[in-house]
Amino acid sequence: MSEHTATEAEPTAGAERPNRRKIREGLVISVKMEKTAVVGVVERVRHPRYAKTVQRTKRLYAEHSDEALKPGDRVRLAETRPVSKLKRWRVVEVLERAK
Numbered sequence: 001m002s003e004h005t006a007t008e009a010e011p012t013a014g015a016e017r018p019n020r021r022k023i024r025e026g027l028v029i030s031v032k033m034e035k036t037a038v039v040g041v042v043e044r045v046r047h048p049r050y051a052k053t054v055q056r057t058k059r060l061y062a063e064h065s066d067e068a069l070k071p072g073d074r075v076r077l078a079e080t081r082p083v084s085k086l087k088r089w090r091v092v093e094v095l096e097r098a099k
Contacts (some may be wrong), residue, residue, distance in 0.1 A: 025075070026042070028069050030071060031069045033083060037075070038062075039077060041058050043056050061087040063090040073096065075094050075095060076091070
């Protein structure tokens with residue numbers, strides 16, 4: 001008879017963040033559209049056969065309001081409801097300005 005309960009061993013889903021929305025960081029690639037920024041997010045994955053780490057870049061379309069973004073800025077994105085055909089992210093904050 002074990003005194004082990006399921007609530008002690010496994011934290012509840014979403015205990016790390018207050019909500020379940022994904023958060024990503026990336027570099028602004030383009031700001032040529034109105035209220036939209038294209039952000040490149042780099043993910044590192046291991047190649048299934050060769051076990052070498054490979055970098056993959058995803059281009060995410062993010063909503064931004066009056067922030068003066070420039071290409072090269074490092075930003076934090078949060079997942080949101082679909083805003084348009086491709087936009088599913090919004091800019092939460094600017095972490096570092098382009099030099």
